[in-house]
Amino acid sequence: MAPHQVVQAIIDLSAGAIGGAACVLSGQPLDTAKVKMQTFPSLYRGFIHCFLATYRQVGLRGLYQGTTPALMANIAENSVLFMSYGFCQQTIRFIAGLDKEAALSDTQKACAGSLASIFSSFALCPTELVKCRLQAMYEMEAAGKISNSQNTVWSMVKTVMKNEGPLGFFHGLTTTFAREVPGYFCFFGAYELCRSAFADYMKCDKDDIGVAPIVFSGGVGGACLWLVIYPMDSVKSRIQVMSMMGKQAGFFKIFMTITRTEGVRALYSGLTPTMIRTFPANGALLLGYEASRKLMMKQFDG
Numbered sequence: 146m147a148p149h150q151v152v153q154a155i156i157d158l159s160a161g162a163i164g165g166a167a168c169v170l171s172g173q174p175l176d177t178a179k180v181k182m183q184t185f186p187s188l189y190r191g192f193i194h195c196f197l198a199t200y201r202q203v204g205l206r207g208l209y210q211g212t213t214p215a216l217m218a219n220i221a222e223n224s225v226l227f228m229s230y231g232f233c234q235q236t237i238r239f240i241a242g243l244d245k246e247a248a249l250s251d252t253q254k255a256c257a258g259s260l261a262s263i264f265s266s267f268a269l270c271p272t273e274l275v276k277c278r279l280q281a282m283y284e285m286e287a288a289g290k291i292s293n294s295q296n297t298v299w300s301m302v303k304t305v306m307k308n309e310g311p312l313g314f315f316h317g318l319t320t321t322f323a324r325e326v327p328g329y330f331c332f333f334g335a336y337e338l339c340r341s342a343f344a345d346y347m348k349c350d351k352d353d354i355g356v357a358p359i360v361f362s363g364g365v366g367g368a369c370l371w372l373v374i375y376p377m378d379s380v381k382s383r384i385q386v387m388s389m390m391g392k393q394a395g396f397f398k399i400f401m402t403i404t405r406t407e408g409v410r411a412l413y414s415g416l417t418p419t420m421i422r423t424f425p426a427n428g429a430l431l432l433g434y435e436a437s438r439k440l441m442m443k444q445f446d447g
Contacts, residue, residue, distance in 0.1 A: 154228050156441045161227030164434030165219035172426035173215055174208035175418040180280040182415030183382040186407065188284060192417040203283055211279040213298045218272035219430075225268045226329075227434060229261035236260065251337040258333030262325035270321045271314035274385040275301050281386045309388075316388040320381040320396045328374035336366030336431065352439065359435055360428030367427030371419050376400070376412040 169176075178195045181188075189195035199207045234257040238247055249257070278285075278301055305313045339362035344351040347358075371378075380400050403411050 152445070153231060156438060157231045158224045158228040160434045160438035160441065161223040161225070162220045163437045164227070164430040164432075165221075165223030166216060167433035168223070168426045168430035169212065169215045169219045171429040172422040173212050175422035175426075176215065177208050177210060177280050178418040179415040179422070180211075180277050180382050180386075181284060182418070183379045184277075184281045184386045185284045186411045186414035189414075192415070192421075195415075196418075199283075207283065210282070211276040214272050214276035214279065214301075218269055218276055221268040221272055222265045223430065223434070226258075226261050226265035229264040230258055230333075233257040233260040251334060251341055254337045255330045255334030259326050259330035262329035263322065266318065266321045266325050269325075270318045273321070273381075274314055274316055274388075275305070277382050277385045281382075285386065313388070317381045317384040320377055320384060323396060324374045324377040324381060328370045328377075331373045332366045332370040332427075334366075335369040336362050339365045352435075356432060359432050360424075363428040363431030364424030366431070367423035368420060370427075371416070371423055375416055375419065379403070379412045379414065 174196070177199065178192055181199065182192070182195050189198065196208070203210070234249060234254065235245065237249060237253050237257045237260075238245060241253065243249075275298060279298070309316075340351045340354060340358070343354045343358040343362065347354055377396075380396055380403065383399060383403070384396070400412075
């Protein structure tokens with residue numbers, strides 16, 4: 146029997162949290178390289194240079210700088226995302242005039258994922274801001290843009306609260322919306338299309354395609370997401386890091402300034418580590434989500 150709606154929401158939230166943790170633990174050093182290259186594209190010749198320079202400057206811990214807020218960000222984002230995803234699927238069914246138990250097409254699931262990302266953005270933005278600032282702290286101090294670094298999560302949170310107030314945690318929220326809504330349409334769309342292709346090829350249900358196809362489908366979904374949203378993510382990282390020095394201009398103005406002064410290429414700085422990271426990280430995310438959700442849902446079968 147299908148679980149009650151509240152129980153279903155708790156299952157989706159818990160499975161999303163497990164997937165989010167798996168995502169971070171499998172790709173944090175590459176995410177650190179991405180943020181550094183986005184914020185200071187002229188400092189690094191490429192991904193390997195950034196990786197080695199960070200290791201020489203700060204050691205191995207420098208590559209894992211921001212892991213705690215990254216865990217908080219991904220657990221918060223994916224908990225809300227996958228919980229909202231269930232509710233948004235019902236919304237799509239209502240809009241399309243379908244029965245509550247009707248199966249959705251891959252495109253309809255993509256629309257549900259896009260809608261769910263609006264809610265997850267509110268959970269993601271504050272923790273992402275702390276993570277990005279911690280990851281770029283060494284470069285900000287070395288460039289003389291800040292006088293002393295806050296290298297712990299708690300010191301950074303206190304600094305934001307003291308200097309900017311609660312709203313300071315939401316610098317870059319508009320850009321986060323601009324990134325998440327189209328990004329998660331592509332993410333869920335590509336993921337579901339891949340799962341459907343595997344299910345057709347293997348002549349089985351989408352839920353029974355196995356570990357490797359799920360990981361591959363998640364990787365394809367992540368790759369599609371990042372290829373579409375990467376310029377918006379670069380602007381978001383700039384806004385969140387540079388807002389340590391004071392109020393920043395809006396998304397469109399910063400986007401145009403980067404394009405005019407640094408070229409379009411600067412908007413794609415750090416794409417290489419992102420694409421390398423996307424298969425293990427997003428594969429782990431969706432494998433963690435699907436496996437834990439399936440396990441919890443089994444308790445209500447009968």
